[in-house]
Amino acid sequence: MILNRRSLILSGTGLAAMSAFSGGALALDGPLVDLTQGTEDFAIASDAYVYGYPLVTMEMTRRVITNVAQAKGTRAPMGTLIKLRAYPDASFRDVTAPNADTLYTTAFFDVGGEPWVLEQPDMGDRYFLLPMLSGWTDVFAVPGTRTTGGAKQVFLVTGPGWAGTVPEGMTQLTSPTAMVWLLGRIYCTGTKEDYAAVHALQDAFKLQPLSTWGKDWTPPAGEVDPAIDMKTPVRDQVNALPAKDYFTLLAELMKRNPPAVADAPALARFAHIGLMAGKDFDPSILDGPISAEVAKVSFDRMKLHFLDSDDMKRVNGWNYTVKAGSYGTDYLQRALITAIGLGANLPQDAVYPTSLKPDVVESYDGRNKYVLRFAKGALPPVKGFWSLTMYDEQMFFVANPIDRYSMSLRTNPVHDADGGLTILIQHDNPGKDKEANWLPAPEGKFHLMLRLYWPSEDKPSIIDGTWTIPPAARA
Numbered sequence: 011m012i013l014n015r016r017s018l019i020l021s022g023t024g025l026a027a028m029s030a031f032s033g034g035a036l037a038l039d040g041p042l043v044d045l046t047q048g049t050e051d052f053a054i055a056s057d058a059y060v061y062g063y064p065l066v067t068m069e070m071t072r073r074v075i076t077n078v079a080q081a082k083g084t085r086a087p088m089g090t091l092i093k094l095r096a097y098p099d100a101s102f103r104d105v106t107a108p109n110a111d112t113l114y115t116t117a118f119f120d121v122g123g124e125p126w127v128l129e130q131p132d133m134g135d136r137y138f139l140l141p142m143l144s145g146w147t148d149v150f151a152v153p154g155t156r157t158t159g160g161a162k163q164v165f166l167v168t169g170p171g172w173a174g175t176v177p178e179g180m181t182q183l184t185s186p187t188a189m190v191w192l193l194g195r196i197y198c199t200g201t202k203e204d205y206a207a208v209h210a211l212q213d214a215f216k217l218q219p220l221s222t223w224g225k226d227w228t229p230p231a232g233e234v235d236p237a238i239d240m241k242t243p244v245r246d247q248v249n250a251l252p253a254k255d256y257f258t259l260l261a262e263l264m265k266r267n268p269p270a271v272a273d274a275p276a277l278a279r280f281a282h283i284g285l286m287a288g289k290d291f292d293p294s295i296l297d298g299p300i301s302a303e304v305a306k307v308s309f310d311r312m313k314l315h316f317l318d319s320d321d322m323k324r325v326n327g328w329n330y331t332v333k334a335g336s337y338g339t340d341y342l343q344r345a346l347i348t349a350i351g352l353g354a355n356l357p358q359d360a361v362y363p364t365s366l367k368p369d370v371v372e373s374y375d376g377r378n379k380y381v382l383r384f385a386k387g388a389l390p391p392v393k394g395f396w397s398l399t400m401y402d403e404q405m406f407f408v409a410n411p412i413d414r415y416s417m418s419l420r421t422n423p424v425h426d427a428d429g430g431l432t433i434l435i436q437h438d439n440p441g442k443d444k445e446a447n448w449l450p451a452p453e454g455k456f457h458l459m460l461r462l463y464w465p466s467e468d469k470p471s472i473i474d475g476t477w478t479i480p481p482a483a484r485a
Contacts, residue, residue, distance in 0.1 A: 051283060052300050052307075055253070058280045059308040061273075062260040063248070063345040064147040067352060068189060069263055070244045072118045077238045079231045087232025089119045089126070089219070093212040097200055100409035107351075107405045107459060110416045111397050112138075112195035115212050121169035122188025122266045127180065127223050128167060131214035133160035136207075137197040137394050137463070139359050141335070142167065145189035145267035147348055149335040149356050153183075155394070156359060156464050166220065170268055177223070187267035192217070193353050197395065197463075199420055245349060249309055253301040254293035257284075261291035272339050312346045319343070326481035328460070330363035332473050360394075361465050361472050363479055365458045374458070376437035376451035379485035382458075386429035391477050394464030395419070398433060400449050401457045410450030411439070423447045435482055458482060 075092075078085045084104045086092045097110040119126050130140065130153065139154030153165060166180040169188050176182045194215075198208045218227045239247055251259070264287045269277060277287060284295040296304075316322055321333045321343045335356035337344035347354050351362070367373050374380065382398065390396035397418035400408050407415045417423060417433050424446045425431050434440050435458070437451045460479065462472060470477035 049300075052304065054279055055283050055296065055300050055304045056308045056311065057276070057341070058260075058283060058285050059253070059256065059304050060311060060345045061276060061280070061341045062257070062264075062285075063308075063312075064348040065145050065263050065267060066251075066256060066260055067244060067248050067348050068143075068145050068147060068191065069259065070248050071352065072189065072191070073235075073238050074240060074244055076118050076232060077235055077240060079234055086117065087229060089217065090117060090229040090232070091212075091215060091217050092116045093209075095209060095212075096205065097198075097415075098407065099413070100407040100415075103406060107399075107401065108407060109397075109399065109461065110200065110407075111197065111395065111418070111461060111463070113198050113208050113212070115140075115192075115194040115196060115215055117192045117217055119167075119190050119192070119217065120188050121167050121172075121185050121190055123169075125166050125168040125172060125174070125220045126190075127216070127218055127220055128165045128192070129216040130163050130165070131211055132162040133196075133211060135160060136211070138195065139355070139463075140192065140194040141353075141355055141359065142183065142185065143191040143193065143353065144185055145187035145263065146270070147344060147352065147354075148186070148337060150185055151183040152356060152359060154359070170266075177220075186270065189267055191353070244352075249305060251305065253296050253304045256305065257296065258291045258293055261285060261289065264288065276339070276341070309349070311342065312349050315342045315346050316350070321346075323475070325363075325479055327368045328363040328365045328479045328481075330361055330472075332357040332361060335359075357465070357473055358467070359464060361462045363460045363462075363472075365460075365482060368482060368484070374435075374451070374456045374482070376453045376456060378436070379438075380435040380451075380482045381485050382433045382435060382482045383426075383480060384431045385480075386426075388470075388477075388480075389419075389431060390460065390462050390479075391466040391468075391470055391472070392462050392464055393466055394462075396463065397461045398449060399459045399461065400435070400451060401459065402452050403455050403457065405457060408450060408452045408456065412445065412448070412450065414448070414450055417447075417449045421446075434485075436485075 075085050076088045078087060080087070081090050081092055084092060084094065092114065094114040098108045102108055133155070137155050139152055139156065141149045141152040144150050153163065164180045166176055166182045167190060168182055168184050170186060196208050196211060198204050269287050280286070284292045321340065322329060322331050331347070333340065333343055334347050334351070334354035395418060397416045399416040402408050414421065423431060423433065432447060434444060434448045435451055436448070437453050439445060440448050465472050467473055
């Protein structure tokens with residue numbers, strides 16, 4: 011593969027669509043690097059950069075999230091459960107695209123030395139899912155309502171090469187890497203009573219090393235490293251790494267987070283630039299222009315993949331993918347999802363159609379009025395639940411007089427006379443008689459996200475494209 015200028019050209023339509031990302035999750039910081047002709051070494055280095063982007067991003071994320079002495083807010087030391095107790099409001103800025111549907115119970119832990127035990131309480135009929143991600147961002151296990159039901163269970167999460175005996179009463183979940191990120195989500199209506207019920211469930215979870223199981227165990231306090239940047243967004247930190255530092259870190263991480271067997275052909279190519287599993291990286295190999303440009307070009311390739319790939323679906327102004335959580339050897343897709351939606355679920359658990367613009371020319375603007383109408387019998391086909399969330403241009407909640415950040419059946423909208431459902435998307439209150447169907451928008455530009463949890467795989471289905479998302483159209 012030779013990278014050249016032709017392979018990096020954007021079509022006119024692509025440029026218009028890319029402008030939707032200005033100020034958002036995929037902000038375009040400047041023109042694409044204009045390469046008249048790349049070298050084979052550069053192409054290999056770029057492919058290796060894309061290949062390693064998820065692992066490096068996961069490590070940088072882990073460092074920031076766990077670099078605290080005690081659990082507080084969205085952060086906690088390694089092996090300590092983070093329990094988010096309430097939905098964020100419009101002042102929340104810790105992560106982009108927050109949700110107001112599920113409360114998170116999460117943790118980073120390391121199974122390279124010994125297995126860890128996760129005890130899940132009896133969840134009854136409450137919807138929940140406990141996806142566990144490897145260091146490469148693949149979901150290797152997802153206990154929950156869809157897969158294992160709500161009964162109390164105890165899981166043994168084991169690391170690469172572990173060959174011990176699984177204790178009686180435990181179900182083994184095998185992580186391909188030492189690094190594990192638990193991203194549990196529990197459905198909550200957001201009322202005072204339901205908050206209390208979910209808090210009790212969160213407090214009943216246990217996470218601890220196997221060697222401590224059966225004993226009273228308290229996670230040790232974390233050690234704070236002042237050298238870790240706790241303010242700059244992780245993606246910006248990763249993208250700013252010099253190529254030599256990036257590949258040095260990647261090589262070190264691959265020692266305890268081994269590549270998959272299917273990665274062997276790619277690794278054979280990467281060995282040409284000195285990147286090999288289980289070995290240190292020699293930074294002198296990347297002297298010259300390769301080191302200076304590889305990060306920029308590689309990230310631009312991820313952006314282009316968003317615009318020009320069968321992995322990304324575009325329907326009626328909505329963009330989404332049903333290829334997330336498990337990627338095989340589709341390294342560019344894996345890197346893209348890392349950049350725009352780190353921690354993505356399997357499509358069987360959730361699909362997240364996002365509309366940044368109604369079309370390639372016009373932006374959503376709160377000064378206009380829009381309607382999203384689901385015909386009778388054509389609501390999002392899910393076995394869990396669905397919601398429509400309003401965000402500003404930076405993908406944060408929008409302050410509004412009725413404190414409504416999302417619309418779903420639990421917000422009790424009024425159905426149309428024919429049985430359909432119309433959601434009113436605008437800045438001004440449409441009046442008391444229509445307020446139940448109002449999703450408040452800011453005065454200026456905004457973005458929308460439709461969440462489908464446990465989407466139906468029976469037709470019609472978003473997974474196979476037999477269900478189509480209607481447009482959010484100008485009223």
